[in-house]
Amino acid sequence: MTEHAQYRAAMMADPHDDDAELRAHREACAECRAFTERLLKFESRLERAMRVDFPPKADVLPFARKQGKAPLAARRWMALAASVLIGAAIVGGVWLSLPQPGLAAAVVAHMAGEPEAWRRTDIAVPQPELADVLKDSKLRLKPDAGIVSYASSCTFRGHKVPHLVVQTSSGPVTVMVLVHESVRQPTQFEDQGYRGTIVPVPGHGSIAVLMRDSGIDAGEIERIAARVDDSIVWTG
Amino acid sequence: MQRRARFQALCQSLRPDLLRFAFWLSRDRALAEDVVQESMLRAWKARDSLLDEDAAKPWLLTIIRREYARTFERKRFPTVDVDELIAKEEPLLAAAEEQDINDVRVAMMKLPDEYREPLALQVLMGYSTAEIARELNLSGPAVLTRLCRARRQLRAACGEDTSQDPQE
Numbered sequence: 001m002t003e004h005a006q007y008r009a010a011m012m013a014d015p016h017d018d019d020a021e022l023r024a025h026r027e028a029c030a031e032c033r034a035f036t037e038r039l040l041k042f043e044s045r046l047e048r049a050m051r052v053d054f055p056p057k058a059d060v061l062p063f064a065r066k067q068g069k070a071p072l073a074a075r076r077w078m079a080l081a082a083s084v085l086i087g088a089a090i091v092g093g094v095w096l097s098l099p100q101p102g103l104a105a106a107v108v109a110h111m112a113g114e115p116e117a118w119r120r121t122d123i124a125v126p127q128p129e130l131a132d133v134l135k136d137s138k139l140r141l142k143p144d145a146g147i148v149s150y151a152s153s154c155t156f157r158g159h160k161v162p163h164l165v166v167q168t169s170s171g172p173v174t175v176m177v178l179v180h181e182s183v184r185q186p187t188q189f190e191d192q193g194y195r196g197t198i199v200p201v202p203g204h205g206s207i208a209v210l211m212r213d214s215g216i217d218a219g220e221i222e223r224i225a226a227r228v229d230d231s232i233v234w235t236g
Numbered sequence: 237m238q239r240r241a242r243f244q245a246l247c248q249s250l251r252p253d254l255l256r257f258a259f260w261l262s263r264d265r266a267l268a269e270d271v272v273q274e275s276m277l278r279a280w281k282a283r284d285s286l287l288d289e290d291a292a293k294p295w296l297l298t299i300i301r302r303e304y305a306r307t308f309e310r311k312r313f314p315t316v317d318v319d320e321l322i323a324k325e326e327p328l329l330a331a332a333e334e335q336d337i338n339d340v341r342v343a344m345m346k347l348p349d350e351y352r353e354p355l356a357l358q359v360l361m362g363y364s365t366a367e368i369a370r371e372l373n374l375s376g377p378a379v380l381t382r383l384c385r386a387r388r389q390l391r392a393a394c395g396e397d398t399s400q401d402p403q404e
Contacts, residue, residue: 009402012384014358015387031400045336054255102252
């Protein structure tokens with residue numbers, strides 16, 4: 001086998017293999033670099049395809065049923081109590097779920113599928129195009145938000161969401177406005193060369209902010225996320 | 237009681253990943269749910285053998301693989317007809333709003349078991365080659381070969397350019 005074939009076989013077995021020899025070969029070989037980019041793009045599709053959704057289940061205690069049932073009257077009371085709780089949660093608009101564990105991974109997987117978004121540029125997306133992307137999420141950006149060099153309405157976990165790239169002094173920053181994804185507290189993540197945070201926006205879901213291949217620290221990411229949050233005007 | 241609550245929380249947090257794994261193992265949503273449910277029951281009964289909660293995921297996954305194998309032994313399923321499986325899971329496949337995601341799912345359904353399972357372990361469960369080898373009782377090179385072939389077949393089935401893929 002040639003070195004190229006060895007490299008490609010290794011990458012096809014594990015596209016995220018960060019072995020130093022593989023990295024060195026990739027840096028020296030444009031063809032294998034292009035091959036890797038195509039492979040990673042497909043890998044992102046594969047990761048999304050494998051993330052099949054199942055409806056959540058409140059009772060994952062199968063043993064409770066098998067190991068002796070509670071008396072019928074007690075079960076009726078428990079059912080009634082559960083109904084009251086569920087009803088209260090719905091009526092009160094209480095969102096009880098924890099931050100969804102796969103959310104950060106899904107954001108990163110989505111990034112890998114749109115490498116063209118990461119170009120460093122000072123060309124802004126035309127205003128009507130940007131407004132069109134933002135309107136469904138009922139928001140607009142303040143004029144001082146920075147240059148928005150990429151704006152796309154993307155399907156993310158079953159919903160159309162704005163995917164923006166804002167050019168900042170620290171480099172391009174990707175922003176995904178996730179009005180359908182609630183998180184309780186800021187959640188930092190670092191995965192596949194991306195570093196970012198998902199911050200809650202009370203009443204409007206959350207915002208994911210991330211950067212790629214940068215030596216940026218966690219504090220700076222939080223500051224960028226706060227600036228992004230400040231630059232959004234909710235219109236609905 | 238506290239232990240039961242902890243176990244419930246553990247199962248709840250791991251359930252989505254375990255269901256996905258079971259689905260790609262069986263390619264059958266209902267069967268996946270049954271297998272995971274039954275596995276959790278077995279896990280609860282064998283809870284004393286789990287010494288470290290951090291190891292719960294691989295521990296449960298091994299139980300799921302055994303339970304799936306047992307289901308096959310018990311029911312003695314006839315030879316699997318992939319087209320039938322795909323037709324049965326059509327609502328799931330149609331749920332993928334993006335056609336390219338749908339194409340990958342159909343290609344995954346058609347992938348032979350020996351390629352699909354290590355791929356699911358790697359992509360879904362984040363297993364390393366050594367961990368996959370241990371779980372499937374294979375050598376490291378055999379795992380790498382299967383993963384490589386799995387991706388080659390998937391990429392080809394999805395119309396990707398495979399002209400630069402390594403030849404065997």
